[in-house]
Amino acid sequence: MFNEVRRRRAVQRVRPGDGRALKRFRWWQLPFRALFYLRLTRDDGRRTVCAVDVRHWRNNSSGNVKACLYVDGRQHARSGLPAAFPVPGGVVEVRMSAFGLKRCHYVTADGAEYQLVPDGDSAEGRRAHFDRRHPALSRGVGFLSSIVLVVAVFLLVVQLAEQLTRADGVSPYVGAFSSPVDLSAWGNSVVGLITLTASTERALRLRHSWLLDGAAG
Template sequence: MARANLPATFPVPGGVVEVAAGQYGVKRAHLVTDGGAEHLLTPHPGSLEGRRARLAQRFPRASWAVGAVAVVVILVGGLLALGRGLEAVTHSPAIAAQVGTFTMPFHLSPTGLVVVGVLTALAGTERAITFRSRFLIDRRPGRRPRG
């Protein structure tokens, strides 16, 4: 088994395998033949990535919906975290005297915060395993992903 720091190129019979990682996971995994043809490599069917890819292939609209819900969950979780952080910072006396205070219009219970945190982490994982480097830009059903 070969190992290398990414981006990496591995020689194989008939060409090379090119692999590159982005900020959110694998950005490129292609077989480039000696003739210059490129073929997208697919994840192992038993892996989490393989199962997610199979969902996208069999049920593209459901896959798109899962991706859209994941993006919404990530955005809501991020906004809640931003609001809580802003509230904590602006309640400092030195900052409150300069810019005033911000108070969240509602507060979640500790259990609610844990649930939002877990859901946000799961949504982030879902976006990462789709082999797309831009988690906010999901492909539309029926369109071939660029890679």
């Protein structure tokens, strides 16, 4: 029920597009742009190609990142994120995290979900190509990213617990907790950089966990 309410609100935010042509992906847009495709068949049997274009640095009037839906190469609709674009047979849901897209899926009327296909020149497309060419190595990289985030969450929790239990109003009741890991400012900076890299790698695969990626953000 909550997802359905959120989806309806997102649909209401959609505005008509201006009909401009979809521009091809350029290599220098790798850190700032995501482009995904969806091929559908209309009720009359005609094939149509939908594209979702997200420019990470461009905001709408509300300050949210903006996404645009293109149909057969022309801008059909636009919306701030999170977005839900009505398309034949369902909606395309687009959501973003602090590290990139966390959702770009086609949700059919009966609830089935399909992730859109990234443009081959985009960062997401290059990561998908790496997965196809080197599946075992790709799984290893994904597993390593998850382990990094688990360790980062652990370090965050124990250091916060130590700080909280040092407070005068808390320590007499629960005792003072001493963190088993004491990182310097430099060490925390290194952990933060590694965590950012791991979360970005997961975002390229549209993987997101409120606990792991949310804590890292």
